[in-house]
Amino acid sequence: MPTFGFNHVEFLLVAALWTLGLSAIAFIGGGILGFVIALARVSSSALVRGLAGAYVRIVQGTPLLILLFLIYFGLAIVGFNNLPAIIAAGAGLVIYSSGFLGEIWRGCIESVPKTQWEAAECLAMTRWQRMTRVILPQAARIATAPTVGFLVQIIKNTSLASVVGFVELSQAGKLINNSTFQPFIVFITVAVIYFLICYPLSAWSRGLERRLNVGRR
Amino acid sequence: MSAVVKLSNVHKSFGALKVLDGVSFEVNRGEVVAVIGQSGSGKSTALRCINALETIEQGSIEVCGHAIHSDKLDKRALRLDVGIVFQSYNLFPHLTAEQNIMLAPTCVRKLGKKEAKDLARDCLARVGLAEKADHYPEQLSGGQQQRVAIARSLAMQPKVMLFDEVTSALDPQLTGEVLKVMEDLARGGMTMILVTHEMGFARKVATNVIYMRQGKVWETLPGHQLENPSTPELREFVGSEL
Amino acid sequence: MTYEFDFSSLLPYWREFAEGVWLTLQLSAISTVLGFVGGALCAIARADGPPWLQRVVGAYVEVIRNTPLLVQVFLVYFGIAILGIRIDANLAAVLALVVNVVAYTCEIMRAGIQSVHKAQIEAADCLGLTKTQTYWHVVLRPAIERVYPALVSQYVLLMLASSITSQISAEELTAVANRIQSDTFRSFETYIVVGLLYLALSFVVRGAFSVFGMLVFTRRRRLGTPL
Numbered sequence: 001m002p003t004f005g006f007n008h009v010e011f012l013l014v015a016a017l018w019t020l021g022l023s024a025i026a027f028i029g030g031g032i033l034g035f036v037i038a039l040a041r042v043s044s045s046a047l048v049r050g051l052a053g054a055y056v057r058i059v060q061g062t063p064l065l066i067l068l069f070l071i072y073f074g075l076a077i078v079g080f081n082n083l084p085a086i087i088a089a090g091a092g093l094v095i096y097s098s099g100f101l102g103e104i105w106r107g108c109i110e111s112v113p114k115t116q117w118e119a120a121e122c123l124a125m126t127r128w129q130r131m132t133r134v135i136l137p138q139a140a141r142i143a144t145a146p147t148v149g150f151l152v153q154i155i156k157n158t159s160l161a162s163v164v165g166f167v168e169l170s171q172a173g174k175l176i177n178n179s180t181f182q183p184f185i186v187f188i189t190v191a192v193i194y195f196l197i198c199y200p201l202s203a204w205s206r207g208l209e210r211r212l213n214v215g216r217r
Numbered sequence: 218m219s220a221v222v223k224l225s226n227v228h229k230s231f232g233a234l235k236v237l238d239g240v241s242f243e244v245n246r247g248e249v250v251a252v253i254g255q256s257g258s259g260k261s262t263a264l265r266c267i268n269a270l271e272t273i274e275q276g277s278i279e280v281c282g283h284a285i286h287s288d289k290l291d292k293r294a295l296r297l298d299v300g301i302v303f304q305s306y307n308l309f310p311h312l313t314a315e316q317n318i319m320l321a322p323t324c325v326r327k328l329g330k331k332e333a334k335d336l337a338r339d340c341l342a343r344v345g346l347a348e349k350a351d352h353y354p355e356q357l358s359g360g361q362q363q364r365v366a367i368a369r370s371l372a373m374q375p376k377v378m379l380f381d382e383v384t385s386a387l388d389p390q391l392t393g394e395v396l397k398v399m400e401d402l403a404r405g406g407m408t409m410i411l412v413t414h415e416m417g418f419a420r421k422v423a424t425n426v427i428y429m430r431q432g433k434v435w436e437t438l439p440g441h442q443l444e445n446p447s448t449p450e451l452r453e454f455v456g457s458e459l
Numbered sequence: 460m461t462y463e464f465d466f467s468s469l470l471p472y473w474r475e476f477a478e479g480v481w482l483t484l485q486l487s488a489i490s491t492v493l494g495f496v497g498g499a500l501c502a503i504a505r506a507d508g509p510p511w512l513q514r515v516v517g518a519y520v521e522v523i524r525n526t527p528l529l530v531q532v533f534l535v536y537f538g539i540a541i542l543g544i545r546i547d548a549n550l551a552a553v554l555a556l557v558v559n560v561v562a563y564t565c566e567i568m569r570a571g572i573q574s575v576h577k578a579q580i581e582a583a584d585c586l587g588l589t590k591t592q593t594y595w596h597v598v599l600r601p602a603i604e605r606v607y608p609a610l611v612s613q614y615v616l617l618m619l620a621s622s623i624t625s626q627i628s629a630e631e632l633t634a635v636a637n638r639i640q641s642d643t644f645r646s647f648e649t650y651i652v653v654g655l656l657y658l659a660l661s662f663v664v665r666g667a668f669s670v671f672g673m674l675v676f677t678r679r680r681r682l683g684t685p686l
Binding site for chain 3: 064074077170173198
């Protein structure tokens with residue numbers, strides 16, 4: 001039985017890169033989809049608002065684990081049997097992230113004071129112009145801190161991709177544990193690596209929040 | 218006549234800023250003393266020192282037999298004897314007016330719920346707000362909130378009541394109702410020390426008026442003689458306030 | 460590529476599904492209550508404790524918030540086994556969930572505690588209340604009322620996150636789903652049913668918390684405004 005050593009740590013670090021890669025996919029894909037959802041949630045059409053609202057409620061009301069299983073088995077049903085695990089994991093995380101990012105961004109759009117909408121309307125701007133030139137830039141500033149904060153959540157959530165077989169940091173830990181049978185040291189190392197990735201982002205998000213609050217005064 | 222409150226040569230600084238520069242005065246039982254002066258003259262600080270909310274560097278303060286700022290001060294006992302009403306009322310927003318008043322008697326004097334409720338209703342009636350017992354602070358006007366704050370202090374049956382610019386944050390039309398309550402208290406024999414800008418009230422109700430300037434007691438005179446100050450500074454101050 | 464959806468083969472398992480729901484509710488309820496009490500204590504320590512304690516609690520909160528729950532569950536489960544204590548997977552699950560939710564509760568409650576103005580505490584002190592009495596009546600009660608929505612969201616998330624404990628074979632709804640789908644080979648249908656059950660649970664739990672809040676926070680019920 002091999003003991004946990006530097007070659008294992010190396011394996012973990014490579015897996016951590018996959019964690020980062022999957023997180024990037026989830027963030028970018030979830031971001032694009034989430035942006036669409038956010039706009040839909042503030043749409044003038046009640047139907048669009050309702051549909052987007054239902055989407056958000058469903059995504060936020062289902063455990064990520066179940067979502068991943070659904071996509072994994074769902075893809076198998078439509079014939080994709082031997083897809084690389086990253087597809088199922090990526091799709092699941094994109095959908096999950098979009099549900100939360102959409103809500104966060106909707107909140108930011110709505111927290112731009114109503115007076116800004118009115119001012120833009122009085123300048124004869126179309127709804128689209130109002131949105132893109134006045135509201136969204138301000139919403140984006142408000143959104144920076146919570147978005148960075150959610151990025152930390154995405155990185156932590158990639159740990160669940162292990163259940164569909166994707167080899168990211170947590171799965172790598174499980175694999176090493178299965179050969180060395182030293183779960184404590186293995187998962188402590190895994191935890192430390194996650195911490196080193198997430199903590200700077202969390203601290204940055206807090207710093208952004210502080211600066212934003214000061215700036216608004 | 219024994220002094221209920223006695224300040225002797227009190228000095229206090231906030232860092233490099235000297236706020237109290239040898240303040241001495243006495244208040245006897247049943248007296249109403251108004252402390253007036255410009256902002257920064259040290260009057261609020263003096264009041265807060267009397268209630269042991271601030272420390273002092275030199276001198277002594279004695280209240281109802283308690284030696285404030287001595288190591289052996291029983292703060293709990295002091296709080297039972299001295300009530301204070303603040304400029305920003307500080308009512309507890311999650312409690313109704315009645316519950317605000319009942320809180321201390323139940324916790325500190327260990328009154329039963331029914332007794333405390335009766336006491337609260339009495340105090341509210343004394344300040345003219347019996348029908349607002351069930352209202353939350355946010356449903357009351359500033360003047361009403363301040364009267365509830367007075368009732369809340371009264372419920373603890375203090376021997377001395379301190380008032381820290383209690384009408385300064387109020388709209389002019391609401392000031393009157395609060396001053397009336399304070400006048401009733403004075404006529405009832407309560408020993409009161411008030412920091413105030415209300416010159417008319419001071420002249421009408423105060424036994425003594427203490428004018429503070431640059432951290433010192435500049436002049437003391439009976440309330441009804443407020444139009445005839447001896448020092449030019451007080452003359453100027455009264456002239457500008459009236 | 461036609462797939463015949465067959466939900467009927469899941470019908471005989473309705474009792475197992477119901478049991479799974481009940482187990483998840485139990486697991487979540489215990490973790491929520493313990494998590495709230497622990498979190499409130501940590502928040503008090505962080506807001507008002509001696510500096511060394513503030514640092515320790517602060518470090519604990521940072522570690523929990525920057526590592527995945529899955530890894531925390533593994534560490535609790537294997538860590539305890541290493542100490543030689545044979546532990547039930549369900550107990551390990553509760554432990555891991557509590558350790559996790561205490562940290563999040565602590566942050567939420569700390570924000571609530573710090574939202575109470577110093578002037579309120581001074582007023583209570585001047586009325587003669589002891590430090591403990593002040594803390595309970597003037598700080599904690601309004602703090603809890605103020606952060607109640609955030610706490611509720613956190614505990615609903617906890618209920619959904621309890622699915623992760625299936626990975627150490629704790630007994631809850633997801634573990635039940637895993638068993639049923641391997642029995643029936645109707646994986647997609649099974650997870651759809653379980654997904655809907657979790658969705659229903661999140662509505663019900665949120666509703667229950669709402670009702671509870673209305674009962675406990677008289678001011679909110681009567682005035683309808685946030686504190």
